[in-house]
Amino acid sequence: MEKAGIPAAHICTVTPISKTVGAARIFGAQAIPYPTGDPHLSREKEMARRREIVTGALALLTSSDKSVDGESNAVFTD
Amino acid sequence: MKKVLFYTNQFFGQVGGEDMAYCQPEVTEGMRGSANTFGAPLKDTAEIVATVVCGDNFYAENMETGRAFLREQIEKYHPDMVIAGPAFNAGRFGIACGDVCKTAKEMGVEAITGLYEENPAVEMYKKDCYILKVGKSAAGIRKAVPLMAGFAKKLLTGEKIGSPKEEQYYAKGQRVNLFREKNGAERAVDMLLAKVNGQPYETELEISTYEKVEPSTPIADLSKAKIALCTTGGIVPFGNPDHMVAATAKFWKDYALGDAQRLEQGQWESVHAGFDPVYANEDPNRVAPYDMLKILEKEGVIGSVHPFLASTTGNSTSVADATRMGQEIARRLLDAGVNGVLLTST
Numbered sequence: 332m333e334k335a336g337i338p339a340a341h342i343c344t345v346t347p348i349s350k351t352v353g354a355a356r357i358f359g360a361q362a363i364p365y366p367t368g369d370p371h372l373s374r375e376k377e378m379a380r381r382r383e384i385v386t387g388a389l390a391l392l393t394s395s396d397k398s399v400d401g402e403s404n405a406v407f408t409d
Numbered sequence: 410m411k412k413v414l415f416y417t418n419q420f421f422g423q424v425g426g427e428d429m430a431y432c433q434p435e436v437t438e439g440m441r442g443s444a445n446t447f448g449a450p451l452k453d454t455a456e457i458v459a460t461v462v463c464g465d466n467f468y469a470e471n472m473e474t475g476r477a478f479l480r481e482q483i484e485k486y487h488p489d490m491v492i493a494g495p496a497f498n499a500g501r502f503g504i505a506c507g508d509v510c511k512t513a514k515e516m517g518v519e520a521i522t523g524l525y526e527e528n529p530a531v532e533m534y535k536k537d538c539y540i541l542k543v544g545k546s547a548a549g550i551r552k553a554v555p556l557m558a559g560f561a562k563k564l565l566t567g568e569k570i571g572s573p574k575e576e577q578y579y580a581k582g583q584r585v586n587l588f589r590e591k592n593g594a595e596r597a598v599d600m601l602l603a604k605v606n607g608q609p610y611e612t613e614l615e616i617s618t619y620e621k622v623e624p625s626t627p628i629a630d631l632s633k634a635k636i637a638l639c640t641t642g643g644i645v646p647f648g649n650p651d652h653m654v655a656a657t658a659k660f661w662k663d664y665a666l667g668d669a670q671r672l673e674q675g676q677w678e679s680v681h682a683g684f685d686p687v688y689a690n691e692d693p694n695r696v697a698p699y700d701m702l703k704i705l706e707k708e709g710v711i712g713s714v715h716p717f718l719a720s721t722t723g724n725s726t727s728v729a730d731a732t733r734m735g736q737e738i739a740r741r742l743l744d745a746g747v748n749g750v751l752l753t754s755t
Contacts, residue, residue, distance in 0.1 A: 338626070364687075389636070395627050
């Protein structure tokens, strides 16, 4: 998708895999079975966590900086 | 003398070109078409007792019929080995060759074919049979025949089969025990010394190399952007009407969401076999956060949400298939005027 000209952020838990296969924008998810949720949280808190992940990943779409949010959440240019 | 049953397509079997691609399977005693090129290098070891010729489209679209025909010939001729192709980089022919070999192996008959490295059938069948590395087109037949015939003779005479590199076949994903004079630590140190001394060395375990993708031009204004959601979490409509697979997916589905505000429990489920889907089935937005995108759309954070979910199962999916599916999805999203994508993986 990036090659086709559409910025795409990969929300995943095992971010090194995503980096190994060459993804350009990667955002760390909550957990493998629930990347954008957390069944251990209350409904409200779960939605807050989801918002955090989704808006964080969306922010990567607007950025060309090498690092947007620390190590795992980043746009990779090398 | 060992017996070989040969398989080829309408073109190499000299039935005709693309216009004959629907020709039904037929068998000829002895060698026919490209089978003739294998006769001489196999002699002394094996005889090609019969040649099966089948149209590429026919086999690809009627695989069960093709297999049944092949099984009949195997029962009739009792070959020690089936040699199929080589199919070079031909898609349909490659799949037919792979499937013919797999069918023969299932009946306890040894089988080999020859394919170009990018032929999708390599990925599909390399675990089922020996696939020798051959050129891209029929121009490579001069190299392919001695390679395949030589390997066939080894297999037929029970000679020891070397490594994929030595024999030029695609690694079958099998681990083979063997004795080495030096232990692993010694070999690793030897390799390291060779490396620092600039001498040639060879790894014992090749790590796949992947392409790094350059980020494309970022979105200037999220509040005007159309965002699409994709997932490899195997999220499908409840009941899985399209038979999305639990692993090694080769296709993706584009599910229209209309004016839905979220993925409702009971209407969607995950068929992915690589994680426990209980939490995803309770709330599918935990894997595909469509609800949050709709909220952010309402709040004006993003311009709009593409009302579709592009979904597949990312479980042992090959890089080649994933790349192809990504290209297909990208084309669809470009046509829909999508400006950015969130892709979730489990």
